[in-house]
Amino acid sequence: MKLSQRVTNLEPSVTLAATAKAKELKAQGLDVISLTVGEPDFTTPENIEKAAIEGIKSGNVSFYTPSGGTPELKNAIIDVTKKNYDLTIDASNIIVTSGAKFALYTLFQTILDAGDEVIIPVPYWVSYGEQVKLAQGNPVFVSGNLANDYKVTLDQLEDVRTAQTKAVIINSPSNPTGMIYTEAELRAIGEWAVRHDLLIISDDIYDHLVYNGNEAPHIASLSDEIFHHTVIINGVSKTYSMTGWRIGYAVGNPEIIGGMTSIASQATSNPAAVSQAAAVEALIGQQETAEAMRQAFEERLNTIYPKVAALPGFELKKPQGTFYLFPNIAGAMKMGGYDNVTTWVNDLLEQERVALVTGEGFGSPESVRMSYSTSLEDLEEAVVRIRRFIENSQ
Numbered sequence: 477m478k479l480s481q482r483v484t485n486l487e488p489s490v491t492l493a494a495t496a497k498a499k500e501l502k503a504q505g506l507d508v509i510s511l512t513v514g515e516p517d518f519t520t521p522e523n524i525e526k527a528a529i530e531g532i533k534s535g536n537v538s539f540y541t542p543s544g545g546t547p548e549l550k551n552a553i554i555d556v557t558k559k560n561y562d563l564t565i566d567a568s569n570i571i572v573t574s575g576a577k578f579a580l581y582t583l584f585q586t587i588l589d590a591g592d593e594v595i596i597p598v599p600y601w602v603s604y605g606e607q608v609k610l611a612q613g614n615p616v617f618v619s620g621n622l623a624n625d626y627k628v629t630l631d632q633l634e635d636v637r638t639a640q641t642k643a644v645i646i647n648s649p650s651n652p653t654g655m656i657y658t659e660a661e662l663r664a665i666g667e668w669a670v671r672h673d674l675l676i677i678s679d680d681i682y683d684h685l686v687y688n689g690n691e692a693p694h695i696a697s698l699s700d701e702i703f704h705h706t707v708i709i710n711g712v713s714k715t716y717s718m719t720g721w722r723i724g725y726a727v728g729n730p731e732i733i734g735g736m737t738s739i740a741s742q743a744t745s746n747p748a749a750v751s752q753a754a755a756v757e758a759l760i761g762q763q764e765t766a767e768a769m770r771q772a773f774e775e776r777l778n779t780i781y782p783k784v785a786a787l788p789g790f791e792l793k794k795p796q797g798t799f800y801l802f803p804n805i806a807g808a809m810k811m812g813g814y815d816n817v818t819t820w821v822n823d824l825l826e827q828e829r830v831a832l833v834t835g836e837g838f839g840s841p842e843s844v845r846m847s848y849s850t851s852l853e854d855l856e857e858a859v860v861r862i863r864r865f866i867e868n869s870q
């Protein structure tokens with residue numbers, strides 16, 4: 477059977493592929509340390525699990541829910557949007573989706589026609605460009621650089637703006653770099669988007685995972701006008717260690733949210749009811765466990781960052797958030813005679829049993845992504861192995 481152009485042109489997710497490969501080798505009994513994962517390594521906090529179990533016992537989660545999410549979860553999102561963004565919204569501004577990934581998917585399907593352009597800063601989260609293409613849009617990539625913490629400037633954005641530009645994506649803290657845009661940078665981008673009537677897609681999924689006194693300002697909070705040009709993407713996956721539950725959400729103007737809800741109603745009907753019940757507790761229940769997980773990431777970052785930065789041929793600045801390091805390894809590749817980061821990553825896995833994600837899927841062919849969502853012991857051992865690999869490859 478000849479498959480559609482759409483699917484033949486699609487790049488599968490490199491992060492999921494790398495994680496699957498590492499798992500497969502581990503299952504074969506090999507001593508693999510995987511720094512590939514895009515999810516917290518903690519189990520979901522007990523109070524959230526309990527809320528799900530109570531939902532099941534009550535029988536309330538046996539049925540379809542409204543496509544855009546239960547009233548209880550929408551109310552919880554209204555509360556946290558007030559608390560975290562200082563924005564007053566109502567249920568018509570919200571859609572709950574099966575993960576933030578599906579919020580983004582329905583958003584692109586809602587706003588893009590063939591040939592419309594979405595500006596995506598590089599390095600980018602692997603799914604943005606592919607999802608834009610699935611909606612027949614054109615991703616337009618703009619490269620940040622290490623000296624500027626991989627953040628794009630207004631001049632760069634203005635350089636690529638055309639009559640077809642529909643939206644710009646801001647992901648701060650960023651997966652994969654962990655860097656945060658300052659309020660001034662966000663304000664400049666927000667005002668530029670308002671001036672040119674562009675939609676800002678603000679992917680705030682890592683906004684609670686920030687460390688060492690850093691804060692992640694929200695672009696949507698900067699002015700009413702900017703908020704009216706923004707769709708916020710957020711969810712419970714990363715903050716509450718709930719990736720498997722698949723609950724994300726979007727906040728934006730009712731017209732766009734209504735379009736997204738129509739698409740979801742024809743695609744999934746609704747996100748799993750039991751997961752929605754759990755997400756209510758995540759958002760409005762006790763926050764101490766989430767804070768303890770954040771502190772554990774902070775400790776890992778502070779321990780592992782200096783060791784990774786000291787690896788020969790590695791260059792990186794200290795990330796401010798997320799749970800990733802994204803070193804430029806051009807120097808290390810050169811030492812080993814490599815001109816391709818994916819080959820370097822594959823050889824590292826084969827020789828030293830450390831799994832990283834190639835930067836290629838993030839648009840950065842001189843970088844690797846290392847997740848520190850694993851034990852400190854494994855992280856320290858991984859650094860020892862990577863150093864040995866670099867030294868042996870010279």
Ligand code: PLP
Binds near residue numbers: 647710
């Ligand atoms: N946005 C970014 C930047 C991410 O890294 C991820 C997950 O890896 C998502 C969105 C999607 O999260 P989920 O679909 O688990 O809510």
